[in-house]
Amino acid sequence: MRADLRNLVVWSQEWQMLFNVEKCKVMHLGYNNPKVNYVVDATQLQVVSEERDFGIIVSDDLKWKNSIMLQLNKQTRYLE
Numbered sequence: 001m002r003a004d005l006r007n008l009v010v011w012s013q014e015w016q017m018l019f020n021v022e023k024c025k026v027m028h029l030g031y032n033n034p035k036v037n038y039v040v041d042a043t044q045l046q047v048v049s050e051e052r053d054f055g056i057i058v059s060d061d062l063k064w065k066n067s068i069m070l071q072l073n074k075q076t077r078y079l080e
Contacts, residue, residue: 002038009040025051027060 012018021043028035028047038045050059050066057067 001036005038005040021045027051027058029060029062 009019019040021040024040024045025048026038026045027049035047037047048060050057052058052070057070059066
């Protein structure tokens with residue numbers, strides 16, 4: 001996995017499409033995941049347990065509870 005990340009960074013540098021490392025994050029999925037730290041350009045990537053993208057919250061346990069609660073709260077505010 002780390003080799004894949006290194007290859008991706010090398011590719012991005014060759015094509016001058018650099019990553020914004022401050023926006024890159026790591027989410028460890030699975031119970032047997034070794035939870036390795038990943039580094040890009042001497043910066044350790046932030047580890048998160050959930051992340052919101054396109055209005056959907058994805059969590060490391062892959063449950064939808066937080067995403068559903070977010071949508072319910074939006075609808076409740078809309079109705080008030």
